[in-house]
Amino acid sequence: MFDITKMVIHTMHVSDLDEIRENLTENFDNFWSYEIFKEELVNNNSSYLVARYNDEIVCYGGIKIVLDVADVMNIVTKKDKRNMGFAKFILNELINIAKEERCNSITLEVNENNKPAIHLYEQFDFKQVGLRKNYYDGIDNAILMTLKL
């Protein structure tokens, strides 16, 4: 766990992305290119948050809302800051945003081999509702999960 007094969560802007741009892949396992991420951040339907610990960006995540459904687009914790509770914090805030926007559910896809992420989502009561075969690079299956709000 972390010292909550040193933690700040705020909307993620392009300037935040620029701050971590250089080491996005090495430090965060980011799966989007900078350009795609930037487009996501400025999309009107998107809400992205960033968590700072001692002013350092340690985690970010976002949802995209279409009608009454929110989709978790990504949630990533800096590699050397994992298993400290940051993703739980961000996900909790993203769920609150979806509730405030009167969404009825939140959906997401996760690689069936991504145990840390599946564990995270199950903690928030996301339920498995489907499977997309060979979704990731034609190899790994994606589990579809939904949280009813």
Ligand SMILES: CC(C)(COP(=O)(O)OP(=O)(O)OC[C@H]1O[C@@H](n2cnc3c(N)ncnc32)[C@H](O)[C@@H]1OP(=O)(O)O)[C@@H](O)C(=O)NCCC(=O)NCCS
């Ligand atoms: C998935 C991910 C976001 C979790 O971030 P995190 O900040 O380490 O997660 P938290 O510390 O908030 O932990 C959340 C829960 O998952 C558990 N967890 C974290 N890492 C774990 C691991 N390697 N194995 C099993 N459980 C794990 C934690 O123990 C915690 O559960 P608990 O309260 O029962 O202890 C992080 O591993 C990550 O960035 N992965 C790469 C990107 C990714 O795959 N994102 C998800 C797909 S969009």
